[in-house]
Amino acid sequence: MSFEWPWQYNFPPFFTLQPNVDTRQKQLAAWCSLALSYCRHHKLYTLDVMEAQESPMFNNKKIERKLSMEAIQVVFEELRKKGNLEWLDKNKSRCLVMWRRPEEWGKLIYQWVSKTGMVNSVFTLYELSNGDETEEFHGLEDWMLLRSLQALQTEGKAELFTMDDGKGVKFF
Amino acid sequence: MDRFSWSNGLLEINETLVIQQRGVRLYDGDDKAKMDLGVALLSTHRLIWRDIKNHECCIAMPLSQIIYFEEQAAGIGKSAKIVIHLHQVPANKEPGPYQYSKTDMALFCCFSLQFYRRLTEEMTKKRWENTPVSQPIPTGTGSQAGKTRAVGIVGIERKIEEKRKETDKNISEAFEDLSKLMVKVRKLSFLSIDICAKEMVELSRSIANKIKDKQGDITEDETIRFKAYLLSMGIANPVTRETHGSGTHYHMQLAKQLGDMLQAPLEERGGMMALTEVYCLVNRARGMELLSPEDLVNACKMFESLKLPLRLRVFDSGVMVVQLQSHSEEEMIASALDNVSEKGSLTAEEFAKLLGLSVLLSKERLLLAEKMGHLCRDDSVEGLRFYPNLF
Numbered sequence: 001m002s003f004e005w006p007w008q009y010n011f012p013p014f015f016t017l018q019p020n021v022d023t024r025q026k027q028l029a030a031w032c033s034l035a036l037s038y039c040r041h042h043k044l045y046t047l048d049v050m051e052a053q054e055s056p057m058f059n060n061k062k063i064e065r066k067l068s069m070e071a072i073q074v075v076f077e078e079l080r081k082k083g084n085l086e087w088l089d090k091n092k093s094r095c096l097v098m099w100r101r102p103e104e105w106g107k108l109i110y111q112w113v114s115k116t117g118m119v120n121s122v123f124t125l126y127e128l129s130n131g132d133e134t135e136e137f138h139g140l141e142d143w144m145l146l147r148s149l150q151a152l153q154t155e156g157k158a159e160l161f162t163m164d165d166g167k168g169v170k171f172f
Numbered sequence: 173m174d175r176f177s178w179s180n181g182l183l184e185i186n187e188t189l190v191i192q193q194r195g196v197r198l199y200d201g202d203d204k205a206k207m208d209l210g211v212a213l214l215s216t217h218r219l220i221w222r223d224i225k226n227h228e229c230c231i232a233m234p235l236s237q238i239i240y241f242e243e244q245a246a247g248i249g250k251s252a253k254i255v256i257h258l259h260q261v262p263a264n265k266e267p268g269p270y271q272y273s274k275t276d277m278a279l280f281c282c283f284s285l286q287f288y289r290r291l292t293e294e295m296t297k298k299r300w301e302n303t304p305v306s307q308p309i310p311t312g313t314g315s316q317a318g319k320t321r322a323v324g325i326v327g328i329e330r331k332i333e334e335k336r337k338e339t340d341k342n343i344s345e346a347f348e349d350l351s352k353l354m355v356k357v358r359k360l361s362f363l364s365i366d367i368c369a370k371e372m373v374e375l376s377r378s379i380a381n382k383i384k385d386k387q388g389d390i391t392e393d394e395t396i397r398f399k400a401y402l403l404s405m406g407i408a409n410p411v412t413r414e415t416h417g418s419g420t421h422y423h424m425q426l427a428k429q430l431g432d433m434l435q436a437p438l439e440e441r442g443g444m445m446a447l448t449e450v451y452c453l454v455n456r457a458r459g460m461e462l463l464s465p466e467d468l469v470n471a472c473k474m475f476e477s478l479k480l481p482l483r484l485r486v487f488d489s490g491v492m493v494v495q496l497q498s499h500s501e502e503e504m505i506a507s508a509l510d511n512v513s514e515k516g517s518l519t520a521e522e523f524a525k526l527l528g529l530s531v532l533l534s535k536e537r538l539l540l541a542e543k544m545g546h547l548c549r550d551d552s553v554e555g556l557r558f559y560p561n562l563f
Contacts, residue, residue, distance in 0.1 A: 012550035013559045023548050026563035065552060
């Protein structure tokens with residue numbers, strides 16, 4: 001299934017940061033949703049800003065438009081404010097993209113656990129991310145999985161513990 | 173007194189001014205002459221007296237006319253005077269204000285001691301004899317020797333000398349005439365501007381008729397030329413600092429005149445003109461009495477307080493325009509949006525061509541529409557394009 005681009009992607013002004021405040025807000029909202037859905041479609045968890053600029057996400061070769069570095073930073077900052085992005089370095093060249101926030105992931109995992117009747121059982125993190133291939137959290141990166149489980153832990157729905165060869169989790 | 177002749181008050185070529193004194197009165201013998209208060213000028217060659225009120229009333233008398241002069245001390249009810257005793261009237265004397273004289277005396281009244289001293293000096297030096305002015309000053313001594321025929325080199329030399337004198341004379345006459353000429357030229361130039369304007373009006377009328385005859389079949393070039401003619405007619409009596417003083421009053425009058433003259437060109441251009449364009453137009457119409465940019469801006473700022481139908485508008489970018497008050501912003505934005513929607517997208521240049529506006533102004537319109545959220549921009553290497561705001 002190929003990624004479905006929003007209509008704005010073929011609208012040249014989309015690639016210019018709009019000076020009008022109202023217009024810009026709408027534009028940024030469109031960019032945020034595009035960036036998140038693109039990452040989700042391609043299962044991207046970390047982004048390099050330079051690479052991202054060259055990727056189809058920010059570079060529409062068909063209409064020969066490319067989002068400028070400044071504009072990308074603005075979009076990413078917007079995402080950070082919404083809690084969907086975290087910078088990995090001070091230079092803001094690499095970032096973590098959370099197209100689902102940890103709480104949302106946690107919720108998904110817990111739903112699966114209760115659906116399959118595995119409450120009160122113990123899992124290794126590897127089992128979770130490489131188990132059921134039909135589930136969305138299949139192939140979830142370790143750091144993301146850890147965060148979502150931590151989110152569940154604060155809700156009191158799971159307990160994390162350290163095992164010999166890594167981390168384990170028990171759902172309640 | 174009849175020794176005086178009319179003069180233009182200008183000095184001859186070799187003549188230099190020695191001293192001049194104000195408040196001098198002329199007497200013919202004991203009687204006060206018609207010439208009352210004036211300025212007495214003493215040159216190396218002449219005594220000149222000029223009326224203090226009417227500068228064209230000026231009489232002169234060569235110094236060589238003077239036999240001797242004496243000082244008459246002031247008495248009761250009398251001021252100090254110089255009594256000048258004069259030669260007989262020379263035969264070739266030029267006309268003067270007086271046809272006869274009571275005595276062979278003229279009196280200069282209210283003179284200063286210095287004037288008297290300088291006169292004494294000049295009379296002893298007799299410089300008029302050493303350096304004769306080009307125009308021979310008539311002398312009463314009748315020393316003009318008859319022309320002596322000479323032959324040989326001396327004759328040639330004399331001829332050359334005479335020729336030189338002749339040219340000198342011509343030149344000095346020419347200079348005398350120059351000032352009169354200047355006055356005449358000035359009058360003439362006013363006249364010619366008038367005539368010019370009339371000709372222009374006739375010309376424009378004939379062009380207008382031609383346009384009618386051809387029933388609109390005229391090239392763009394002709395239209396432009398026609399416009400140029402109309403513009404060149406200009407403003408008949410431009411408001412200047414000279415006529416309306418300085419400061420606020422001047423600017424107010426200027427603003428009123430601008431209001432009258434800009435109405436038509438503004439309507440023609442869709443209600444808005446860049447200030448630079450206005451500046452060129454106005455100064456072209458004024459012709460000689462050019463406006464400074466500052467005065468123009470100041471005058472334009474008065475539009476509102478004078479309740480004129482024009483407004484000076486400053487865009488966010490700092491561009492200043494003059495626009496008709498009736499010129500509505502909403503309409504302008506709507507038309508910009510319509511045009512852009514119709515074409516899909518527009519650059520300022522394309523929009524300018526479409527409306528026949530200047531690029532600067534069309535860009536301002538687009539920016540305004542963008543500011544209102546009706547348009548959005550695409551800033552790429554190809555330039556700035558505006559699209560309908562689909563966001």
